[in-house]
Amino acid sequence: xxxxxxxxxxxxxxxxxxxxxxxxxxxxxxxxxxxxxxxxxxxxxxxxxxxxxxxxxxxxxxxxxxxxxxxxxxxxxxxxx
Amino acid sequence: xxxxxxxxxxxxxxxxxxxxxxxxxxxxxxxxxxxxxxxxxxxxxxxxxxxxxxxxxxxxxxxxxxxxxxxxxxxxxxxxxxxxxxxxxxxxxxxxxxxxxxxxxxxxxxxxxxxxxxxxxxxxxxxxxxxxxxxxxxxxxxxxxxx
Numbered sequence: 001x002x003x004x005x006x007x008x009x010x011x012x013x014x015x016x017x018x019x020x021x022x023x024x025x026x027x028x029x030x031x032x033x034x035x036x037x038x039x040x041x042x043x044x045x046x047x048x049x050x051x052x053x054x055x056x057x058x059x060x061x062x063x064x065x066x067x068x069x070x071x072x073x074x075x076x077x078x079x080x081x
Numbered sequence: 082x083x084x085x086x087x088x089x090x091x092x093x094x095x096x097x098x099x100x101x102x103x104x105x106x107x108x109x110x111x112x113x114x115x116x117x118x119x120x121x122x123x124x125x126x127x128x129x130x131x132x133x134x135x136x137x138x139x140x141x142x143x144x145x146x147x148x149x150x151x152x153x154x155x156x157x158x159x160x161x162x163x164x165x166x167x168x169x170x171x172x173x174x175x176x177x178x179x180x181x182x183x184x185x186x187x188x189x190x191x192x193x194x195x196x197x198x199x200x201x202x203x204x205x206x207x208x209x210x211x212x213x214x215x216x217x218x219x220x221x222x223x224x225x226x227x228x
Contacts, residue, residue: 007131007203008214057136059199073133073201077217080161080202081115081173081193 006075133201
C-alpha cells in the first residue's frame with residue numbers, strides 16, 4: 001500500500017510518501033509497525049491525538065480496518081479556509 | 082457546482098460577477114473571501130499552503146454536495162488556492178446562490194466551517210525568524226457542532 005505524509009508529519013519522517021508491504025490489519029497496527037522501524041517514525045507518531053488519518057482519501061480512524069485499502073495518509077488536523 | 086483547487090491567483094471581482102451572471106431566478110448570492118493576514122511583530126514573509134491532491138477535491142465536493150442537500154441552493158462555488166501566499170493575497174472564496182437570502186448566508190457559513198477543519202489543507206507561516214505550522218483551533222472544531 002502507499003503511505004503518504006503531510007505537513008509536519010512529512011517533515012518529521014523526511015519523505016512525502018512510500019510504498020510498504022505491511023501485514024497490519026488496522027491503522028493502529030500499521031502505526032505500531034512504523035514506530036518500531038526508526039526513531040523519526042516514533043517521533044512523528046508519538047501523540048496520535050495530534051494526528052488524523054485518511055484511507056483512500058476519506059477521513060477515518062486509527063482503529064479502522066485496512067482491508068482493501070490502497071492509500072493511507074497521516075497528517076495533523078487540517079487548517080483550510 | 083464549481084469546485085476549483087489551484088495555485089494561481091483568482092480575480093475576486095470577476096468570479097463574483099461570473100457566478101452571479103450564471104444564476105437563473107436566484108434572488109440571493111452570498112460570497113465570502115479569505116485573505117492572508119500579516120503577523121504582528123516579526124511580520125510574515127509568506128504562507129505556504131500544502132494540500133492533499135485528490136483528497137482535497139473529493140472533500141470540497143462532498144462539503145458542497147452536503148450544502149446543496151441541506152439548503153435550497155441553486156449553485157455553490159468554492160475556489161481554494163495552495164502554494165505560496167503573501168499578506169493580502171486572496172486564499173479562497175465560496176459563493177452560494179439561493180432564492181432565499183437566509184439559505185445563502187447559512188450555507189456559506191456551513192461551507193466555511195467545514196472547509197476550515199475537513200478539507201486537507203495545512204498552513205505554514207514563514208517569517209524572517211523562522212517558520213511554523215499553523216495549529217488547528219479547538220473553536221474551529223467546535224464550530225461544526227452547530228450543524
